[in-house]
Amino acid sequence: MARLLRKVAGGAERRPRPRRARTAAAPRPTQPDGIPGRRRPLALWYSSLPPPRVSSPEPHRGPRGPSAAPRPRRASMSSTESSSRTTDKSPRQQVDRLLVGLRWRRLEEPLGFIKVLQWLFAIFAFGSCGSYSGETGATVRCNNEAKDVSTIIVSFGYPFRLNRVQYEMPLCDDESTTKTMHLMGDFSAPAEFFVTLGIFSFFYTIAALVLYLRFHNIYTENRRFPLVDFCVTVSFTFFWLVAAAAWGKGLTDVKGATRPSSLTAAMSVCHGEEAVCSAGATPSMGLANISVLFGFISFFLWAGNCWFVFKETPWHGQGQDQGQGAGQESAAEQGAVEKQ
Numbered sequence: 001m002a003r004l005l006r007k008v009a010g011g012a013e014r015r016p017r018p019r020r021a022r023t024a025a026a027p028r029p030t031q032p033d034g035i036p037g038r039r040r041p042l043a044l045w046y047s048s049l050p051p052p053r054v055s056s057p058e059p060h061r062g063p064r065g066p067s068a069a070p071r072p073r074r075a076s077m078s079s080t081e082s083s084s085r086t087t088d089k090s091p092r093q094q095v096d097r098l099l100v101g102l103r104w105r106r107l108e109e110p111l112g113f114i115k116v117l118q119w120l121f122a123i124f125a126f127g128s129c130g131s132y133s134g135e136t137g138a139t140v141r142c143n144n145e146a147k148d149v150s151t152i153i154v155s156f157g158y159p160f161r162l163n164r165v166q167y168e169m170p171l172c173d174d175e176s177t178t179k180t181m182h183l184m185g186d187f188s189a190p191a192e193f194f195v196t197l198g199i200f201s202f203f204y205t206i207a208a209l210v211l212y213l214r215f216h217n218i219y220t221e222n223r224r225f226p227l228v229d230f231c232v233t234v235s236f237t238f239f240w241l242v243a244a245a246a247w248g249k250g251l252t253d254v255k256g257a258t259r260p261s262s263l264t265a266a267m268s269v270c271h272g273e274e275a276v277c278s279a280g281a282t283p284s285m286g287l288a289n290i291s292v293l294f295g296f297i298s299f300f301l302w303a304g305n306c307w308f309v310f311k312e313t314p315w316h317g318q319g320q321d322q323g324q325g326a327g328q329e330s331a332a333e334q335g336a337v338e339k340q
Contacts, residue, residue, distance in 0.1 A: 126198025137280030244295030
């Protein structure tokens with residue numbers, strides 16, 4: 001009994017030890033060949049490492065001090081220089097593109113060549129008429145010895161409003177010395193119409209040449225442009241005929257009104273016995289005559305250009321198609337008759 005009690009007492013004093021949790025053993029690493037327990041070779045170990053990063057070496061920087069000058073910024077300078085160069089070259093590039101896009105061979109065709117002639121003769125026509133100026137005159141000598149010989153010189157020009165041109169007529173009376181006179185006639189209407197038509201022809205031929213040389217594809221693809229060009233060409237042809245004829249008649253009247261004989265006939269002092277009048281300088285009308293000639297040449301140029309412009313219109317193509325269709329129908333009818 002005593003032994004049992006001692007065992008029981010000794011077991012109560014002893015405390016049960018805590019049991020450790022059994023953890024699963026980590027699996028051994030397997031090699032590429034699948035055999036566990038072997039060590040990985042060094043070559044495979046080095047190949048599995050990531051590649052080293054290569055850092056660019058920093059440039060050598062000298063000591064910074066008060067005497068060290070700052071380096072210029074090349075990037076900013078290059079950018080400003082390039083921007084200035086682009087701004088300088090941009091208008092040149094635009095001009096080069098316009099010149100490259102022009103089709104100069106169109107000037108060899110009648111449609112473009114006649115337009116150049118129209119442009120030139122329009123300049124000659126309104127330039128010769130608008131820049132004309134002439135002089136006429138007469139001399140008056142009174143019978144009185146106290147009076148000297150008086151020379152009258154009258155200047156006139158475009159727009160030939162002769163009734164506004166003044167000159168002084170001498171008098172042989174003791175009471176008065178001179179009297180203000182005017183030339184006869186106003187011929188500004190035909191002259192201004194002639195010059196205005198020449199200016200409009202000048203601008204229209206420039207626009208037509210730009211359309212022919214630079215935008216010829218638009219001119220050929222769009223049917224409205226040839227039709228408008230044809231109508232304008234016919235209108236200019238009619239206007240040039242009217243303007244040249246009217247200015248020719250007006251120039252004849254200007255010549256009659258500015259003759260020295262007409263000048264002396266208009267002065268009252270020349271009709272009496274107190275003075276003797278004689279003709280002076282005769283105006284030269286060569287430039288005015290050339291302007292009329294240029295007007296009629298412009299008329300013939302515009303009239304001849306009507307046919308070449310008409311060939312560009314769809315009306316000309318329709319006439320050819322109808323002629324071909326009529327020819328095919330007649331050929332078919334002849335074939336049917338021959339078969340019968």
